[in-house]
Amino acid sequence: MSIRESIDRAPLSRYQVLVISLCLLIVLIEGYDLLLMAFSASAVAADWKLNATQIGVLLSAVGIGLVFGSAFISPLADRIGRRRMTLLSLAIVSVSMAASALTTDMVGLAVTRVITGVGVGGLVAGLPVVIAEFAPQRRRATMIALGTAGLPIGGVVGGFVASIVLGTFGWRASFVVGAVFTVIVFFVVLLVLPESIDFLLVKRPKGALETINRTLARMQVAAISVLPEPDPRPKNVVVSELFKGRNGRKTALIGFAFFVMMGAFYFANGWTPRLLLQAGMTPQQSIGAGVLLNVGGALAAIIFAVLAILFRNRTLTIIAFAGAAIAFLTMGLSFGSLGWTLFLALAVGALIQACATGLFTISPELFPTSVRTTGVGFAVMLGRIGAIISPILAGVLIDGGWSAPSLYLLFAVPLVLGGIAVIALRGTGGASPVKRSVAPTTVNAQAPGIGSVAR
Numbered sequence: 502m503s504i505r506e507s508i509d510r511a512p513l514s515r516y517q518v519l520v521i522s523l524c525l526l527i528v529l530i531e532g533y534d535l536l537l538m539a540f541s542a543s544a545v546a547a548d549w550k551l552n553a554t555q556i557g558v559l560l561s562a563v564g565i566g567l568v569f570g571s572a573f574i575s576p577l578a579d580r581i582g583r584r585r586m587t588l589l590s591l592a593i594v595s596v597s598m599a600a601s602a603l604t605t606d607m608v609g610l611a612v613t614r615v616i617t618g619v620g621v622g623g624l625v626a627g628l629p630v631v632i633a634e635f636a637p638q639r640r641r642a643t644m645i646a647l648g649t650a651g652l653p654i655g656g657v658v659g660g661f662v663a664s665i666v667l668g669t670f671g672w673r674a675s676f677v678v679g680a681v682f683t684v685i686v687f688f689v690v691l692l693v694l695p696e697s698i699d700f701l702l703v704k705r706p707k708g709a710l711e712t713i714n715r716t717l718a719r720m721q722v723a724a725i726s727v728l729p730e731p732d733p734r735p736k737n738v739v740v741s742e743l744f745k746g747r748n749g750r751k752t753a754l755i756g757f758a759f760f761v762m763m764g765a766f767y768f769a770n771g772w773t774p775r776l777l778l779q780a781g782m783t784p785q786q787s788i789g790a791g792v793l794l795n796v797g798g799a800l801a802a803i804i805f806a807v808l809a810i811l812f813r814n815r816t817l818t819i820i821a822f823a824g825a826a827i828a829f830l831t832m833g834l835s836f837g838s839l840g841w842t843l844f845l846a847l848a849v850g851a852l853i854q855a856c857a858t859g860l861f862t863i864s865p866e867l868f869p870t871s872v873r874t875t876g877v878g879f880a881v882m883l884g885r886i887g888a889i890i891s892p893i894l895a896g897v898l899i900d901g902g903w904s905a906p907s908l909y910l911l912f913a914v915p916l917v918l919g920g921i922a923v924i925a926l927r928g929t930g931g932a933s934p935v936k937r938s939v940a941p942t943t944v945n946a947q948a949p950g951i952g953s954v955a956r
Contacts, residue, residue, distance in 0.1 A: 504698060504713075507722045509638040516719035520635045521644050523693055524628045525651045527587065530686050531621045532655020533662075534594055534679045535563060536795070538614060539771045540663035540788055543778055544672040549607055557896025559607065560771040562614035563621070564763075564888030570622015571885055575878030578627045582704070583634075583697040583874075584690075586627055591687040593620030598680035602673040625881060630874045633865045634699050635720075642809040645862045650806070653798025653854050656770065660792035664785060695719075699870060702728065742872045743879055751867045752880060754922045755860065759884025761919035762822075762856045764891035765829065765912045769849050770794055771892045776905040782839065790846040797850030798857075805858045814866075815927060818859025822920030825852035826913045833909030856919070863926070 538545075542556050551559075570590070578586040597616035604610040629645050636644040659675070666674045695716045701709040705728060714724040743752050774791040778784060801821075808817055832845045861877075868876030895908055 504702070504717070504722070504725065507717075508635075508720065511637065511720070511722050513637060513640060514719070514721045516721075517635050520694065521632050521648065523689065524632050524648050527591070527624060527686055527690065528628060528648055528651025529655045529658070530651075530679075530682050531594065531624055532652035532795075533659045534598055534617055534655070534683060535621050535652070536656040536770055537659045537663070537675055537679055538563065539656075539774055540660055540791055541667065541672040541675055542771070542775050543784065543787075544667050545610070546775075548672070551607060553896040553899040554893070555607055555896070556775065557893040559611055559614065560767065560892035560896075561889045562611040563618035564767060564885050564892070566615040566618020566620075567622040567625070567885040567888060568618075568882050569615075570619040571625070571878045571882035572622075574619060574623030575625075575627055575881070576875045577623070578630070578874045579700070579872070582700050583627055583631050584694050586623055587631075587690055587694060588687065590620045590623035590627075591683055591690060593617075593623070595680050595683040595687060598676050598683060602676040602680070622881070622885065627874055627878070629861045630865055630877060631694075631697060633873075634697050642814050642862045643806045645858075645865070647803065647806045648861075650799050650802030650858075652857075653795040653802065653850065656795030657792055657799060660788055660795065664788050664792075668784075703870075742869060743876055748868065748876070751926065752876065754926050755864055755867060755880045756883030758822075758856075758860055758919045758922045758926075759880050760887040761915035761922075762853065762860060762887070763884040764887030765825065765916055766853050766857065767888040768891040768895050768908070768912055769829075769853060772895050772908070773846060773849075776908075777842065780836070780905060786839065790843055793843055793846040794850030797847040797852075798854030801851035801855040802858045805855050805862075809862065814859060814862045815923060818856065818863060818923050819920050821852055821855035821859050822916055822923060825849070825856055826916040826920070828852045829909050829913035829916060833906040833913065836906040836909065856916075859923070863923075867926075 538560055542560065545551065545559065546556050574586065574590060574593075577589070594617055597613050597620065601610060601613040601617070604613055628648060632644050632648045633641050659679075662678055663672075663675055666678065696712060698713055698716060701713050710725070710728050713728075717724055742748055770791070773794060774787040777790050778787040782790070805817060805821075828845065828848045832842070832849055835841050835845060864877045864880055865873055891912070898908060898911075
């Protein structure tokens with residue numbers, strides 16, 4: 502019996518819950534760092550007298566960094582390990598957040614936000630894979646969904662901190678708070694997060710057997726007596742396998758779905774507080790709407806995690822895309838009424854986060870183990886292009902005379918297309934049958950058998 506099969510059959514241990522909870526904490530802090538600019542944009546614009554296009558550039562800067570992080574930092578997880586990659590990414594984010602507080606002009610802030618995005622990009626694609634590797638099959642989708650709840654919860658925290666700090670200490674203080682939080686999480690990861698078992702089996706560093714058995718003991722899974730001999734791996738497998746056979750079609754479809762989802766996500770989260778402020782709401786009301794976007798997102802991630810036990814992940818994701826398109830359409834048709842707008846902000850946040858949760862739940866299942874982190878990272882990288890384009894596009898359109906309602910109507914259209922892309926994924930199956938880089942691992946005793954739920 503392989504280690505993977507033993508983990509899938511064993512009960513979820515306290516140690517696995519601890520590791521998955523730590524991943525949730527990391528995503529929470531990065532959600533704060535990532536979404537903080539949306540709450541600080543009005544204060545920064547007033548301080549430096551920026552127009553809408555310039556605000557859009559600042560909102561998009563982190564997305565540019567996310568592309569580079571997904572492309573160049575995330576693949577390091579398959580080379581240096583999930584643990585080292587996580588620590589490196591957190592270090593990048595903590596330094597850049599502190600530097601953001603010291604900037605004196607728009608260009609400097611844009612540069613530091615790009616660097617923050619690089620660090621976050623290394624985390625966003627890798628953490629769902631860490632969760633997937635430490636969770637049993639029957640709970641994997643639920644655990645990944647709960648992990649994605651950290652991003653909107655971080656946005657909620659960012660909104661509350663902004664509402665308290667901005668008026669008293671200024672926008673720079675909110676970045677200092679983010680830097681301090683990230684440093685604390687860095688040291689927690691240093692003490693708690695183990696290296697991925699899958700990575701140790703593939704790379705086989707010195708002491709790999711002992712390290713694996715220590716982790717298995719904490720997970721209450723039987724130890725292994727010897728490392729298996731891995732199958733021969735083709736050269737450049739990380740790149741080539743992403744575009745072979747069905748993998749190529751899956752990469753394109755999941756990448757497009759991420760593209761439209763992230764475009765809508767970063768438009769809604771980045772511009773909604775600013776647009777509501779311009780529509781006549783008070784600063785507190787506009788920040789409150791931004792908080793509701795993220796409250797809805799957190800609730801959606803948790804609800805998705807529960808529903809994932811009962812329903813197929815792809816079905817839930819398709820429904821989420823359809824609902825998000827309707828929510829954006831309704832927001833555009835009803836923009837301006839305080840009570841109705843706040844309710845729709847909650848709905849928009851919930852449904853767009855459900856799309857994100859669904860995509861992050863589906864994507865690890867699409868790729869073989871040898872390229873899983875890289876495959877997810879590549880798809881997310883394509884999505885980040887949408888995160889870059891949408892805030893800048895919104896700023897240009899606003900300066901060109903577009904109204905807030907028309908922008909929400911515009912972003913409803915690609916969400917429909919994203920849902921169609923997820924529907925098309927149904928015909929691609931699971932991971933393509935490529936050569937496995939690790940042979941089945943023999944264990945000394947079978948773990949307690951528990952049936953798994955097919956996804």
